[in-house]
Amino acid sequence: MTKKFLESQGIAFKEINIEEEIKYVDELKADGFRQTPVVSIEGMPKFSGFRPDVLKKISA
Numbered sequence: 001m002t003k004k005f006l007e008s009q010g011i012a013f014k015e016i017n018i019e020e021e022i023k024y025v026d027e028l029k030a031d032g033f034r035q036t037p038v039v040s041i042e043g044m045p046k047f048s049g050f051r052p053d054v055l056k057k058i059s060a
Contacts (some may be wrong), residue, residue: 001050002037009059 006013018024018036028038033048040046041058 002039002055005050005052005055009055011055011059 003013003015016024018028028036031038031046033046035048037050038046038048039051039054041054044054047054
């Protein structure tokens, strides 16, 4: 849902597939994340899951 939302709003993003780039799994776990997607937006705290409330702020 997060990816679809970003695409529908024309927001550029970098997708990292943790099944293909396993090195990121440990980093996410160290940051306390247990689910994906994890979204990192410059100037904002990282979050996981589909958060349309937060995503709408960057699409405005």
